[in-house]
Amino acid sequence: MTNYTETIQSLPSEYPEQLTGKNREAFLDSGLTIIVLDDDPTGTQTIYDVPVLTIWGEKEIEAELSANTSLFFILTNSRSLIPENANRLAFEIGRNIKNASEKTGRKTLVISRGDSTLRGHYPNEVDALGEGLGIKNAPHILIPAFFEGGRVTIDDVHYVRDGENLIPAGKTPFAQDSSFGYRSSNLKDYVEEKTKGRIKASQVVSISLNDLREEGPEKVASVLKELQNGQVCIVNATAQSDLDVFSAGFYNAVKQGLKPVLFRTAASIVPSLAGLPLKLPLKRDQIETTGKGGVVAVGSYVPMTSKQLDYLKQHLPVEYIEIQAKKLLDESGFKTETKRVSAKINANLELDRIVVIYTSREVIKGKTADESLQIVNRVSAGVVAAVRGIKVRPRFFIAKGGITSSDILTKSFHVKKAKVLGQIIPGVPVWQLNDCKPFPALIYMPFPGNLGGDDAICKAILKFI
Template identity: 45%
Template structure:
């Protein structure tokens, strides 16, 4: 029987009494550093605002951005869509480029490997590759999967998903059954042991508890971090923004003493690490399309939450809909012709002022193993990319549902190399303004994670942007 959120939180001490965000901001600015977030899919921008995201990691591009001395810079790696061996190679490549860009720009960097709050991703392989390339093998790996905006919290070392105000261990959710990144343990110490195949035992994983944060404050955090052996893993319990503020203040002070840290976290930690508010909701910009074109929603994610949101949108909205039957895409002798036909129909509807929803069939096709499943995902994603490439009519705005989907559509379908993250339109759902050189210059582009929001959220976002 699961506890409710209220029942569990009532057992915890109250939040640490001191507000720390402004003090963190002062310390961070004085450090003269930029936080570089390597995001394994684009949903990591979901808590940030007024920051730049790059879909390319060319040394010159990163150098130019670092010379602007930003507080935060995102680099979209989309590594969650890759087999582990390719993700490792990519981490080495990006780490090498980061080293060169940091040296060329004269800017010190702090690296966060941002990944999924439901524990899917290439851990520890990706982080290990980064630590080697960045010469940080002696750094403590700080693991912070808490995603406050999305209802993912960690208590007593167990990571939970909040579902209808009930605390569900993530090991009991569909995310734990992911065909590529599945796992058995919600206890993060045991999860680390599981993911490292026993090379790090649960008893050797360090932990910062809720009591440490709320009763001991930053000083207790410093003591716990200083006690962590170099190269070890330290998991962090967190329920609130204040918990993460206390953590960050302790981390900043521990860094001053020479301790090194490499972060693996969800999105919530990112702005707080720079002393910035997390999850500030933005008011959508009025679109300057110069026409009455309709909007475009493209759905690739297969998680149950996405399917329920799609069903609600189709049942309660007025959009024209096209289903992409995945089984036909995988067996088609001429997929480009099929994609072109969908693009042409979409163009007609958009030009007539109709909103359009393009979605993949809801029965997920899986392969015999994780590698073949990733190949299937890539094939389907490339099909959606081609639909977008062949469009000639500019939509009023674009919503991309699913992490891998939204990454590929932005970088490959729309040829966007940079974007400005305006902020979340609803908690956990960021809006980007794509660069002037993209297929549809400066269009509003919504990166909608598959596992965020209630049943009505997809329709709600479309209505908010329809201004």
């Protein structure tokens, strides 16, 4: 393990010029609409005042482009799909974006937003997206940095911060994911691993911290202009200013005729490309709520989430309801268990209590990665059914875990379009669900499973007490 503070202090000084304003001007002058395809709902964790669509028909995309919406998200939840279905979906959305762009004359910059700990459908999802967009074999720009979550890339190695330790991503529990596991922490090796050797590590190029901090946007533009079809470019970053420099260089390259590229990134690059200043987490008086009590649904199984749940139980005396995951695997048990949980939630909300529901912490694995994913989705379906049975309006709803938060949003609440208001704590977005059928304008927080210290969920809940 590497010491975080010592490592950061040993790096070259950050680029001296503040570029947010210039990037905003360059972005607006470009006439581009940034469309972020989010493979789970947590990718809005760095932006604010933008719409999120949970449907992706050509008509809906065309409406946003016709309105000159400068930035919007499409929630695909593709991380919950098997590879073949994820590819099919990415191609379909890419084709719809292409058609809508041609009809409206509005150019687009499409970002495939993936997990900052490198889990997800890569490269197949991005390749399928490029084919749908009509830019097959476009270079990939790989930027997994997410600073609020302690994810940084140094010398092409991607790290996850744990207190004062920087742990190579390949040595974290995230790399052991039953569906999306990997071995490599060096992103050049990661690309070779994920492409099964189709792209060799030696063929991957990178933009270093020295490039960003000492040579600036001009160096970025020169690297981008030299990219060949099918090539991958890694961007190192430990601070938002690094991504601001990259973005400035990107827009310089666009002005100079840069050919289309495809982005596979975590959340931190989005505000830099849009030229949006970072915003402090929302205060309680900035969030308008109505209803009784609140609901926290915990579905994620990553160790970080389980530690946060344990901390919550020890420090916050609210109602806790465990959903027995094994009972959800057969039809009879599914109905009985979800009805029991719904009834307990309603009874507590009537008394204006906060309720934490959580799936039992034992991870149930299948014989294959696809079978494990099917079990995860079955358990998530149980959470969805329990939430669908809520009849009393809560003041707020926190959904912990990407698949959990997406499924509740679309299958329990049937939301098609939401608005991102900001963040409740760093890295945790706050959405207003204006078209939520059972509870219009519900305040909803899709909380990443892999984010925060032990007290993170507790901090978010305390904002509403």
